[in-house]
Amino acid sequence: MSAEPIILAQDLTKHYRVALKEESLLATLRHFLFRQYRTVKAVEGVNFQIARGEVVGFLGPNGAGKTTTLKMLTGLIHPTRGKAVVAGHIPWRREKAFLKKITLVMGNKQQLIWDLPALDTFRLNAAIYDIPEGEFRKRVSELSEMLSLTNKLHQPVRKLSLGERMKAELLAALLHRPEVLFLDEPTLGLDVNAQVAVREFIREYNRRYGATVLLTSHYMADIAALAERVLVIHQGRLLYDGPLAGLLERFAPYREVGLTLAYPLPREAFLAFGEVRDLEGLKARLLVPRERLTERVAEILKRLPVEDLEVRDPPLEEVIARVYKIAPSGPTQSPALEEA
Numbered sequence: 001m002s003a004e005p006i007i008l009a010q011d012l013t014k015h016y017r018v019a020l021k022e023e024s025l026l027a028t029l030r031h032f033l034f035r036q037y038r039t040v041k042a043v044e045g046v047n048f049q050i051a052r053g054e055v056v057g058f059l060g061p062n063g064a065g066k067t068t069t070l071k072m073l074t075g076l077i078h079p080t081r082g083k084a085v086v087a088g089h090i091p092w093r094r095e096k097a098f099l100k101k102i103t104l105v106m107g108n109k110q111q112l113i114w115d116l117p118a119l120d121t122f123r124l125n126a127a128i129y130d131i132p133e134g135e136f137r138k139r140v141s142e143l144s145e146m147l148s149l150t151n152k153l154h155q156p157v158r159k160l161s162l163g164e165r166m167k168a169e170l171l172a173a174l175l176h177r178p179e180v181l182f183l184d185e186p187t188l189g190l191d192v193n194a195q196v197a198v199r200e201f202i203r204e205y206n207r208r209y210g211a212t213v214l215l216t217s218h219y220m221a222d223i224a225a226l227a228e229r230v231l232v233i234h235q236g237r238l239l240y241d242g243p244l245a246g247l248l249e250r251f252a253p254y255r256e257v258g259l260t261l262a263y264p265l266p267r268e269a270f271l272a273f274g275e276v277r278d279l280e281g282l283k284a285r286l287l288v289p290r291e292r293l294t295e296r297v298a299e300i301l302k303r304l305p306v307e308d309l310e311v312r313d314p315p316l317e318e319v320i321a322r323v324y325k326i327a328p329s330g331p332t333q334s335p336a337l338e339e340a
């Protein structure tokens with residue numbers, strides 16, 4: 001990466017120390033006297049760099065360490081070890097200049113005040129971030145137009161739909177026009193239409209303002225639509241950093257062949273051509289090694305009663321699940337028992 005990265009993580013590590021508790025009275029007493037702990041290795045020596053203007057997807061199963069990483073990069077928590085630089089700042093110093101350059105949106109947390117119109121929270125944020133009145137009006141009008149939210153700003157937040165609320169959350173989080181967006185599950189729980197709207201907004205915001213985006217989402221459609229590059233984290237360790245297409249090639253060294261047959265056949269009839277993924281009536285789905293694809297497709301067409309044949313990449317969800325399954329499983333929790 002030639003230009004100075006806007007996000008740098010070097011050996012970034014976070015271990016949480018969690019007190020061990022037992023139920024019995026004796027155990028509770030013992031707990032007060034000799035408190036015992038275990039260490040949860042939430043993030044373990046993570047390294048990456050992100051260039052200005054990039055949109056990067058951050059993938060990992062539940063508990064992989066995504067939120068903990070985002071919390072360190074936004075300075076909400078200190079790392080146990082390692083270094084981070086975001087927009088020229090050490091995040092955990094939480095300098096005002098730093099806070100003006102970044103934002104963190106968590107799909108499961110809300111900053112809007114429930115009983116007041118969203119506009120009131122926006123005003124509060126404008127005061128916190130020293131945004132002058134004229135600029136405030138301009139930004140609210142521009143962002144609410146991009147989000148199709150213009151006529152919802154005066155309604156109490158509690159009366160907004162989930163999708164409208166998320167859009168208003170994004171507006172509140174972007175009013176100070178941050179350069180770096182950390183988005184943790186921004187489409188969580190939204191219906192498909194709202195997901196698409198939020199996704200399109202993020203893309204447009206990135207394009208219009210050149211903002212850098214690090215985004216986690218369990219919806220692969222978000223990642224596929226927005227991020228050319230993905231970071232995959234599993235049990236606190238970075239497993240992959242590269243293009244989404246490369247992830248498919250590396251972890252799915254096969255392609256999927258969908259068949260429609262003229263008449264049904266037993267499972268055994270397909271075994272010579274690939275692994276049978278699904279077989280129902282006239283439809284079959286086979287997994288075929290990438291390097292044998294042409295030869296196998298030719299054989300299938302010659303030997304089976306094929307009405308229709310389609311070759312595609314396996315679903316991204318399946319590939320990701322495979323990555324997690326074949327990943328070397330480093331210990332996330334060590335029984336490092338200490339006495340207080």
Ligand SMILES: Nc1ncnc2c1ncn2[C@@H]1O[C@H](COP(=O)(O)OP(=O)(O)OP(=O)(O)O)[C@@H](O)[C@H]1O
Pocket residue numbers: 016017018040041042060061062063064065066067068069
């Ligand atoms: N404050 C905390 N104290 C102790 N353990 C924690 C704390 N926060 C997170 N953890 C643990 O650290 C690990 C990583 O959690 P984290 O929330 O970073 O994962 P995640 O990838 O964001 O997961 P999800 O997709 O479920 O949100 C988990 O084992 C979690 O239980």
